[in-house]
Amino acid sequence: MEWIISIVVGGLYAAGFYLLMRRSLVKVVIGLVLLSQAANLLIFTAGGLRSSQAPLVPEGAKVPPEGFADPLPQALILTAIVIGFGVIAFTLALFQVAYKRVGTDDLDQMNSTDT
């Protein structure tokens, strides 16, 4: 089923890159969110979409039942999701302050360090 996910990843990347190349800072921030989603999915797919069985150990057993999903990419992505949220929160705060000072979200008009 990788090809379905691959199209999703490609679509998210394309949308993210396109938005990054806009003049409006609003769109750039949205593009950033889409890019981080795309990257997470990329890692997830690269780790292998083998199983829908979560890596959980049932009561009384020592190891998860055969055919569980790889826990390692999941741990990595979990970290990435949370850190991505921190980055977005900071970016949004920065954006808000910048917008208040400069009065525009057009990147071409933010070409001076004076406010």
Next chain:
Amino acid sequence: MFLLVLAGFLVAAIAPGVERVTGRLAGVVLAAAPLTLFAMLLRRAELLEPGGRIEAGGAIRETLHWAPQLGAQLSFRLDGLSLLFALLITGIGGLITLYAGSYLQGHPARGRFFAWLMVFMASMLGLVLADNVISLIVFWELTSISSYFLIGFDHAREAARRAALQALLTTSAGGLAMLAGLVVMAVAGGSWEISELLEQGETLRGHSLYPAMLLLILAGCFTKSAQFPFHYWLPNAMEAPTPVSAYLHSSTMVKAGIYLMARLSPALGGTQLWFAILAIVGGATMVIGAYLAIRQTYLKRILAYSTISALGVLTFLLGLGAAGGEAAAGGAAPVETEIAVYAAQAFTVFLLAHAFYKATLFLIAGSVTHAAGTADVRRLGGLAKAMPLTALAAGLAAFSMAGFPPSFGFLSKELLLEATLKQPSLAILTTAAALLGGILFIVVSGLVAFGPFFGRRQTESPPADASSPTEASPHEVSFPMWIGPLLLGGAGLVCGVLPHGIGEHVVAPAVTAVLGADQLVPIELALWHGFNLPLLLSTIAILTGVGLYVLHPQVSRLLQSGDAAHRFGPEAWYHGGLEGLLAVARWQTGLLQNGSLRAYLRTVLLTAIGLLGWTLLRVDSLPLGIGPWPEKPEEWFYANSYRLAVAGMILLGAVGAVHSGSRLTAIASLGVVGYGVALIYALYGAPDLAMTQFVVETLTVLLFVFVFYYLPNSPRQSTPAHRLRDLLIAVAAGAVMSLLVLVAARVQIDGRISGYFAANSVDVGHGRNVVNVILVDFRALDTLGEITVLAVSALGVLALLKLRPRREKLS
């Protein structure tokens, strides 16, 4: 010998301090350093002592390990040739330091001047003593750099800065070529030691890369030694203080290229190619330099062009002696051996004579300018009465330069003519060139040394540059400023009258080294060779030269008219090349570094698409993880309908986020994408990810709403053409990423790490959720880092939203 070179650099380090402490006497005190080195060199070489190895045609060698595995050694070798140069460098260096002390009396940066002068001297000394290719290159570049600072010493003036840069660019461009050539030579000859390479002459000359290495090395020598067409930097280097000019021209810097050619002539010389290049370039430089010299009217410029001419003579002689080592070693016809010996002898004697008189004349030019307030030869005359000692030195130097008997210069001219006359082919052409050069030299020596002291002023009008003081009352210069010229000028006479001593002790070992002979080549220098053809030619040259000098005012005017050629000369190429380089730099900076972040992003994306796409397409065995077309598409479709639905939802959300003009719609679309991704996690066995994603996505959407709610909707800001261009780039990048996913999914991942975590999760981590255990137990430090990032981010948000700069609070 290493200690001698090191001592030079150490003196340079303390020179500014010494200058401050000793004040007026600084020149005298610091001159002691080069003169001490001079004496130590004499001792080290065991000169004038019975059984001295160098006098017998041998060499003294020292090696210091530096980076032996790279072939780089600090090895030094003293033989006849390097001794000759080393003595000139230290001896003339001492006299020049003495002179400079008085010349720059009261100059605020005199200490810095002495420091650079000493660095320059030590580098030059290292260069002529070095026996390792790498150390030679290091010292070579050091001379380029220190001469840059000396020429640009008066750095407040733009002309000085430009001249310094020109000298540096020209000589170091050649130096780079030389570096390549020397490395090729060392690899071809199988050694990094020059003395060993000299033994490999036949191998080197027969090597298929011989023309390449020769041309590259000669490029370095020609730029350094100001051979045509690279001669333009030398006259401009006149911007340097006069003592520096005297030093650069007489015994250092420009002689470095000559030295290297002479040093390598036993290994590389003796071929048709060597003869052709050196004789033609040298001969052209000789004639063109002399011609340009007599067109000038300012003392230092006349001298500068005459130096170019003299360097041409030296190169020319090295070319003539091409029969070189092979011939001397035996096997060649006796005529060729004889020519080689004559040429090497003429080379050595001319080198010495030139060093003596050129240093003298430059120093005198400085004194005259100092005392009379102008450097225009048309406004100088009759200074002999006011400056008798300087005039005496000038007369001696002029005698030698013009080649009048009984000076040392006369001797060198006779030898030069002998060498050209003995050429088996082209004797007439080379002799004519030598004769023409000689005639022009007579004119030059008359202009710079005879006219100002014994002639009459041609014009009484005040100098064109009104800033210089008018010639109020010319006076004799102080002792340190006349002793050097007098000694050097006197040396030219003494060596001419009594050539036997210097011939035996200095010239013969140097000639031996130039020829690369195993045994001392016996030399008999004599002033009087009897009535022969060279003497006749000399007489003709002297008569013609004197005649031309008398007619110089008319000749000079005639020559001035042909000025157009100057604009298309080699110097114009230099400026054209430099401007072209700057234009290319500006153009590419404007193209690549235009300051627009989006342009940078496009560049990065296109590069990544290109490189990544190319690499991915090279991965063989497509099709990727797509699998065969399902046999029953309908069943497959029903089985996967929920997956397709999720994928479609995410893609629709992405399109909405891109396309929507309204901010709130865009944020809602973003939420759709996030929940869709969470569903994928849930479908493929990652409930933890799905839960986290749901929570984070909700928070993100809320944050976006809070921030964007108050913003007005902005219209599209880019033109349709730009949007189309960006869309194409983005879609291409997305396609490459899709391909990456497909390739990555095929890669077999080593499951040992995951297997370890799964197997030990319960026993070691005491948890049943393996992902959780990894995060809080196995990789707990990572999680600590993650928490730190979040904390920093939270602090940043707080600071941005809550804190205000103080000035805003006040207002």
